[in-house]
Amino acid sequence: MIIEVVLAQNITLVYKALDLQAIETRKLKGFMKGQVKPMVMDTPEMIVVMYPQSPLVIQLGDRRIRITLQKETKNLGEIPLWEIASKCNQLVSESIIVAYGFNYDIGVKLADKDAYAATINLLVPDRRMIEDALEGRLLSFLPRIKFKREQTLYDLVLEPKDKHHIKVHMNSHFESKDTPLPSETQLQGSFYGEYGYLTSMLPRLLLKGDK
Secondary structure (H helix, E strand, O other), X not given: OEEEEEEEEXXXXXXXXXXXXXXXXXXXXXXXXOOOOOEEEEXXXXXXXXXXXXXEEEEEEOOEEEEEEOOOEOOOOOOOHXXXXXXXXXXXXXXXXXXXXXXXXXXXXXXXXXXXXXHHHHHOOOHXXXXXXXXXXXXXXXXXXXXXXXXXXXXXXXXXXXXXXXXXXXXXXXXXXXXXXXXXXXXXXXXXXXXXXHHHHHHHHHHHHOO
């Protein structure tokens, strides 16, 4: 199994409430130094700041702050999302954070395996029974697995794109329980640590589906 590309990466902060009227959009515009002036959409329901050069998008609304790098990269962390997340959190210091999470989308290549068969075999114990019920042949299966590991909640989606490629999405969700957001350094370590868990767990999981 080869991880060919990081398709997108995101940090999301969740609050009890978020007062958009109290947020200084001027400060949001200055989070990425040395870049083209960002585009801003400011409405009563949502604030969106987009740095087209990156391209980085900061969305504030629905009790959430979402910081997303919408760019294919070979490596994680080309833009320090944890630094921007910390700055955003300081910008809404009067709001109480209740949870935060990381989102990763990656492209995986299975050089010597059939991606469709691997995902079907992973969680379909009786393929024949399903095909009989459908009165057809099962061509593809899109597993979505929700699970818990210690205190972290996970949401994992495996989407075969063709015979040898799978798009993988993983969300790592942390309940904050009214405690402050971890420091910028801790957030960075956790962001890389969760990605490391994904890249070490995925080959073992897909190996099971190959049997």
